[in-house]
Amino acid sequence: MLESIRENSQGVVAKSILGLVILTFAVAGVGSYTSQVDTSVATVNGVKITQSEFDRAFQAQRNRMQQQFGEMFDTLSSDANYMANLRNNVLDNLINEALIDQNSNDLAIRVSDEKLKQAIREMPEFQVDGSFDNDRYLALIQQAGFFQSSDFRDYLRVEMTRRQLTQSLLSTEFDLPYRQELTSALQNQKRNIRYAVIDAEQFKAQVEVTDEEVSAFYQDNQDRFQNQEQVKVDYVVLSVNDYAQDVVVSDEEISAYYEENIEAYSTPEQRRVSHILIESGEDADAAKAKAEAILARIQAGEDFAELAKTESDDMFSGENGGDLEYLEKGVMEESFEVAAFALENVGDVTEVVETSFGFHIVKLTELTDAQVEELASVSPDIKEMLANDKAQGIFFEKQQEAAQLAFEVPDSLEDAANAVGVEVQTSEWLSRFGNDAPFDNAQIIEVAFDDVLINDQVNSDVIEVSEEEVVFVRVNEYQAATVKPLSEVSEDIKTQLIAEKATTAADVQAAALLASFKAGEDVNEQLTALNSSFESKVDVARFGADIDGAVRREAFTLPHPAEGVVSASTVTMSNGNIALVEVEAVTAGEASVNPNLAQQQTQMLATAAYAAYVKALRVDADITRKEVIESTNVL
Structure with a gap:
């Protein structure tokens, strides 16, 4: 159809x-x-945050988390509560950004066009061989979704304005030495402890889990037992490299390119000059006479640089012996430039030269003749470049041909692949994240899971992976997200419930032991009955890996022991066991001033200040928000 x-x-x-x-x-x-x-997800002082803005921010956050957590994020994303919290956090950030933008406007904070241009020119992403490249700039911002350069400038202006406001706030924070000393003393504190571990494993034999409990857990946590949607695709990859090996570049083409672009292989003459300036002032004749007198002294053998320091009215260059560094044509006035470029040998000095600034004496201090690279030396580079250009041309033609056939024959990629001399390949099962190349590209995956490709079984448009590679895909098979049947996961649920009940039973025993221990009773026999005993640790540091982290944290949470009072508590360890922990003694830590610690605490203070600033903005703001859901257009 x-x-x-x-x-x-x-x-x-x-x-x-x-x-x-x-x-x-x-x-x-x-x-x-x-x-x-109204498709907005929130309103901040009358300004709406749209669903599309939320979708972009949410997708960006998902991509960052996928890069950070890898395949683990698949597990996190299957947790409905976790994803709901993530969506709310993204919306909170958008609301905060809106408040900051509005406050920046109220404070009349602006980023000038000149500063914006400078920032763009200095961004390394837009540079080639250390210099700003406008073609690369336009290509990259279009890949990022900014199809007009003005859109990117507007986006960057907002970001720079936000940064200007927040940095001005954060830079006011500082830390005091006494706080550093207190913090370092606490960090260096040592404690003598003893603890006994009550193994939860021994209670598992006593635990019973009914089918009703398993079924109830399954019904309440179905989001944990989902099979993620998957897709298998047929695909075609076109690469410049596929055509580069067949390209032939003749010597005549290399020579012609060299002649047409000879300036690219030429180094112009460079000349460095110094000058002595006598400003005209109100009496031009007197100024000219003074300049001529200085010239006579130079011609008599006096040092040019010393005279520049003592006589020149150009104080900045005079301090450096009159040095103006390398002279470029079109920078100085014509009379100055003509005289300077007429000097033939290093050390030559001009006659007195008049400009609108006054009267100059110019000296040639360095001279490098113009040079041209020989064709033989640059021929390999030219050949490689021309070959790449030809391959790019062929690549573009093949890409257009494949795109046309993929559209005209939408039910198969075979015609498109045959026409451009490549093969149709079939992928493994793909999920939305964590795939191998080339399907680690978010754009390809977005297309592969597109409803049109899934439902209508058509070929995709061309997908630009890079400037040198494109991909076409079509859905081969699709599996929607489904909840695993109870029969498949019941044993796992039962194992989890048994472990939880065993930990609860161990916790009950530990609580009884703690009560007896704090009452001054000897609990060693009770510990023995539970296959446990106290283990002592001396000079335990706040940071380390020699004991369980939960035990360590609890030991440094408990109060200092006092006469007649037992400083003890229980804590659940990472493996589900329960530990009875007692602090027996505390050794004060050595106080010191650490530059790294000072920087960390300053950053903490700055973070707290920023949070307080945003909180204050929220208090006075009129904010309405809606429940946010994950758009079907977001991966």
């Missing part, structure tokens, strides 16, 4: 009707729809 629609939509009448439908919808339908339906 889809192919029939494609064919019948090519006629003049069909196109005219389609144009009228689109125009009608654009003028009437879209306008009425957008005016009646």
Whole structure:
């Protein structure tokens, strides 16, 4: 059916009707729809945060977390509560950014056009061989979704304004030495402890888990037992490298390119000059006479640099013996430039030269003749470049040919692949994250899971992976997300419930032991009955890996022991066992001033100050928010 629609939509009448439908919808339908339906997810002082803005921010956060956690994020993303919290956090951040933008506007904080241009030119992403490259700039911002350079400038201006406000706030924070000493003393503190571990494993034999409990846990936690949706695709990869090996570049082509671009292989003459300036002032004749007198002294053998230091009215260059560094044409006034470029040998000095600034004496201090690289030395580079350009041309033609056939024959990639001389490949099962190349590319995965490709079984448009590689895909098989049957997960649930009940039983025993221990009773026999005993540790540090982290944290949470009072408690360890922990003695730590610690504490203070600033903005703001859901357009 889809192919029939494609064919019948090519006629003049069909196109005219389609144009009228689109125009009608654009003028009437879209306008009425957008005016009646509020798609915002929050409003901040009357300014709406749209669903599309939320979707972009949420997708960006998901991508960052996927990179950070890898395959573990698949498990996290299957937890409905976790993802709901993530969505709320993303919305909170958008609200905070809106408040900061509004406050920046109220404070009249601005980023000038010149500063914005400078920032763009200095961004390493847009540089080639250390210099700003406008073509690379336009290509990269378009890949990032900014199809107009003004869109990217507006985005960057907002980001720089936010940064300017927050940095001005954070830079006011500082830490005091006494706080550093107190913190270092606490960090260096040591404690003598003893603890006994009550193994939960011994209670598992006494635990019973019913089928009803397993079923109830399954019903309450179905989000934990989901099979993620998966897709298997047929795909075609086109790469510049596929065509580069067949490209031939002749010597004539290399020579022609060299002649046409000879300036690229030439180093212009470089000359460095110094000068002595006598400003005209109110009496130009006197100034000229003074300059001529200085010239006579130079010609008599006096040192040019010393005279520049004592006589020149250009104080900045005079301090350096009159040095103006390397002279470029078009920078100085014509009379100065003509005289300077007329000097032939290092050490030559001009006659007195008049400009609008006054009267100059110019000396040539360094001279490097113009040089041209020989064709033989640059021929390999030219050949490689021309070969790449030819391969790029072929690549583009093949890409267009494949795109046209993939559209015209939408039910298979074979025609497109045969036409450009590549093979159709089939992927393994793919999920939304954690795939191997080339499917580690978010753009390919977004297309592969697109509803149109899944439901209509058509070929994709060209997907640009990079400037040198494109991909076409079509869905081969699709498996929707499903909840695993209870029969498949019941044993895992039972094992988990047994472990939880065993930990609870161990905790009950530990609580009874703690009560007896704090009452002054000897609990060694009770510990022996539970296959446990006290283990002592001396000079336990706040940070380390020699004991369980939960035990260590609890030991440094408990109060200092006092006469007649037992400083003890119980804590659940990472493996589900319960530990009875007692602090027997505390050794004060040595106080010191550590620059790294000072920096850390300053950062903590700055973070707290920023949080307080945002909180204050929220208190005075009119904020309404809606429940946010994950859009179907977001991976």
